[in-house]
Amino acid sequence: xxxxxxxxxxxxxxxxxxxxxxxxxxxxxxxxxxxxxxxxxxxxxxxxxxxxxxxxxxxxxxxxxxxxxxxxxxxxxxxxxxxxxxxxxxxxxxxxxxxxxxxxxxxxxxxxxxxxxxxxxxxxxxxxxxxxxxxxxxxxxxxxxxxxxxxxxxxxxxxxxxxxxxxxxxxxxxxxxxxxxxxxxxxxxxxxxxxxxxxxxxxxxxxxxxxxxxxxxxxxxxxxxxxxxxxxxxxxxxxxxxxxxxxxxxxxxxxxxxxxxxxxxxxxxxxxxxxxxxxxxxxxxxxxxxxxxxxxxxxxxxxxxxxxxxxxxxxxxxxxxxxxxxxxxxxxxxxxxxxxxxxxxxxxxxxxxxxxxxxxxxxxxxxxxxxxxxxxxxxxxxxxxxxxxxxxxxxxxxxxxxxxxxxxxxxxxxxxxxxxxxxxxxxxxxxxxxxxxxxxxxxxxxxxxxxxxxxxxxxxxxxxxxxxxxxxxxxxxxxxxxxx
Amino acid sequence: xxxxxxxxxxxxxxxxxxxxxxxxxxxxxxxxxxxxxxxxxxxxxxxxxxxxxxxxxxxxxxxxxxxxxxxxxxxxxxxxxxxxx
Numbered sequence: 392x393x394x395x396x397x398x399x400x401x402x403x404x405x406x407x408x409x410x411x412x413x414x415x416x417x418x419x420x421x422x423x424x425x426x427x428x429x430x431x432x433x434x435x436x437x438x439x440x441x442x443x444x445x446x447x448x449x450x451x452x453x454x455x456x457x458x459x460x461x462x463x464x465x466x467x468x469x470x471x472x473x474x475x476x477x478x479x480x481x482x483x484x485x486x487x488x489x490x491x492x493x494x495x496x497x498x499x500x501x502x503x504x505x506x507x508x509x510x511x512x513x514x515x516x517x518x519x520x521x522x523x524x525x526x527x528x529x530x531x532x533x534x535x536x537x538x539x540x541x542x543x544x545x546x547x548x549x550x551x552x553x554x555x556x557x558x559x560x561x562x563x564x565x566x567x568x569x570x571x572x573x574x575x576x577x578x579x580x581x582x583x584x585x586x587x588x589x590x591x592x593x594x595x596x597x598x599x600x601x602x603x604x605x606x607x608x609x610x611x612x613x614x615x616x617x618x619x620x621x622x623x624x625x626x627x628x629x630x631x632x633x634x635x636x637x638x639x640x641x642x643x644x645x646x647x648x649x650x651x652x653x654x655x656x657x658x659x660x661x662x663x664x665x666x667x668x669x670x671x672x673x674x675x676x677x678x679x680x681x682x683x684x685x686x687x688x689x690x691x692x693x694x695x696x697x698x699x700x701x702x703x704x705x706x707x708x709x710x711x712x713x714x715x716x717x718x719x720x721x722x723x724x725x726x727x728x729x730x731x732x733x734x735x736x737x738x739x740x741x742x743x744x745x746x747x748x749x750x751x752x753x754x755x756x757x758x759x760x761x762x763x764x765x766x767x768x769x770x771x772x773x774x775x776x777x778x779x780x781x782x783x784x785x786x787x788x789x790x791x792x793x794x795x796x797x798x799x800x801x802x803x804x805x806x807x808x809x810x811x812x813x814x815x816x817x818x819x820x821x822x823x824x825x826x827x828x829x830x831x832x833x834x835x836x837x838x839x840x841x842x843x844x845x846x847x848x849x850x851x852x853x854x855x856x857x858x859x860x861x862x863x864x865x866x867x868x869x870x871x872x873x874x875x
Numbered sequence: 876x877x878x879x880x881x882x883x884x885x886x887x888x889x890x891x892x893x894x895x896x897x898x899x900x901x902x903x904x905x906x907x908x909x910x911x912x913x914x915x916x917x918x919x920x921x922x923x924x925x926x927x928x929x930x931x932x933x934x935x936x937x938x939x940x941x942x943x944x945x946x947x948x949x950x951x952x953x954x955x956x957x958x959x960x
Binding site: 459817 | 909910911912913915916918919921923924925926929930931932933934935937938939941942943944945946947948949
């Protein structure tokens, strides 16, 4: 009996030590927020076609190609902290923006605005010609955006709180943007409920490029047609009937007095687990923008002012037809929009795990702003897993919006208006996007590059159709690696 | 800045924002009703169940911001950049 008592005593004391030791080891051991360094290499290509170029006042060639490589590196600094660096480029060529200067020849010895252009020199003399329907070879036809964003996330020991901060910048030829922000995330209810609050500030600045004819007016004033230094010196300007006149004057134009554009955003996100197979999140942003919110390169034409052209007189009657290759309508002004814009989008995501082969992902958004734009977005994705390695995700997205209060098509604005734009991105339209993604996951890390093991390869493709005729195609590839 | 923000809130009578906040309070207060244990989160931990967009979707989000007037409420970028090409 004593032996049994002693044995039980030893067992209970040992269990006590074991349980104490386990508690202690639990306190010491912390799972890393990020186990090892991760690298994502991404490459995106986008192209579009359309007939509502905003640089030429709402009509014209909208062809655009964009290639965007980027690298995202996530570095675990310790068990609790992760540093992420996101570096990218985006290079585009655009028919629309090329027509900031649409003219095919340097007209005079003037200010050197016009370098070369699109015309073939046929029909209508040797003066400069242009058209909104053909891309120009002007300097603004292409640009490269470079961007860098660095973010830092800190998690508390219990992984129920996360603090984050970020800083970033992007640069283009005519635009630069600096951004910074911070956020806080709280989880509770056994990590079934999550609430995030983020704040973000962007301090942007234009280096304005304005259309050639407006630029010369800005530079030389009311005598810009006769000034020897002006691009238009000696150039024949035509009225609607083809008569050579000297009365063209974009008198509504006033210089851009503030090149800044600031954005202040507050984002609130709430996530909740609904069951073992379902979870959802709600998003709400409050976004305030102020500064020069219009694009200085975009032309506007007034219905209540006479029209003036440069180029082939015989093509004026066909101006709005793509067959016009050699006459260009001179702008009445550049786009003007209010100095403030307040946006408040509200969105929801709901994901449901159907079975080991299928997941249903859904997203809806309602957007409203104080420019009169209301929009709805619905997106559905169906990731289908064929096996551990291969997954196909077909997707569909519907979008619609009402027009901004300041939008009107080509040559329909009135000069008495305070604000005007013919940018069809602010018009009323709906769009459909159909596409998918194919993902290969290297479960056993069979492939490696230097000390990096391949995690997965993905390719995404999307076909986009807008009800105003714009169509686009995008394809993106991604390679994810983890450090061995 | 804050003053203007509040002016906008008043001007727009942001019923939707109020509704959202009320909904949020209700959801937070009722959230303890659902508590799936960590060991039962196998399905929820599937990468496709993440309540955010895949990284490669950023290119689509960018062209949506450029070609559409609406932006935000998707966990992505809400501003910055001219979106002018």
